[in-house]
Amino acid sequence: MPDKIDFKKTLDAYRASAGSFRILDVPEMRYLMIDGSGDPNSDPAYAEALEALYPVAYKLKFASKQELGRDYVVPPLEGLWYADDMDAFTVARDKSRWHWTMMLLVPEWIEPELVALAVERAGASKRPARLDAVRLEMLDEGRCVQTLHIGSFDDEAEVLERMHHEFIPGHGLRLAGKHHEIYFSDFRRVAPERLRTILRQPVAG
Incomplete structure (x- = not known):
């Protein structure tokens, strides 16, 4: 059997x-x-979202390995974050005003029918409360600016300030989509100062 694919690599x-x-x-x-809204540290909707996403992702991985002969590491958790005023991320850091879409990448060789089957299997025993809210969707971000942030999520503001107000306009670009984060660390097991997170911002010329 071919090696297990790790999309991070x-x-x-x-x-x-x-x-x-x-x-x-x-x-x-x-x-x-x-999708959801509110402070991810305290709003139960965030935990419920992950409790729905991950069972589907693992059922999908096992189905790909067993039925398609293609194994892979479940990709890192990702999130789209947005607010009516984007300064809620860089200035006020008012998490109660945040909206989010949590995401897990689906390999290109997997058909929608297998995703639907994975959702059904994820709900076969202990059904996650928000399982019906999980959807399969394409995301086309195009031109982006990104960096790797090492440290606490609450220390991202300075990096985003430089990205949004120095680097992007300094290269003749403007913000054109939702703030995107990719989590290479499990925040439940890794110390805040060691967290590794890609910070991505779609842009336009």
Whole structure:
């Protein structure tokens, strides 16, 4: 059987360096998605979203291995974050005003029918409360700027301030989509100062 694919190592879109910003073109990709609002640290909707996403993702992985002969590491958790006023991320950090879409990448060889079957299997025993809110959707971000942030989520504001107000306009670009984060660390097991997170911002010329 072929080696297990680890998308963190194979996808260029998952490549970033700490301390520098990179401009890249991100291809259209498919994700399991679920939406919500509010502070992810205290709002139960956030935990419920992850409790629905991950069972589907693992059922999908096992189905791909057993039925298609293609195994892979479940990709890292990702999130789209937005607010009516984007300064809620860089200035006020008012998490109660945040809206989010949590996501897990779906490999391109998996058909929608297998995703639907994975959702059905995820609800066969202990059904997650928000399972019906999980959907399969394409995301086409195009030209983006991204960097690797090492440290606490609450320390992202300074990096985003430089990205949004220095690097992006300094390269003749403007913000054109939702703030995107990719989590390479499990925040439940890794100390805040060691968390590794890609910070991505779609842009337009």
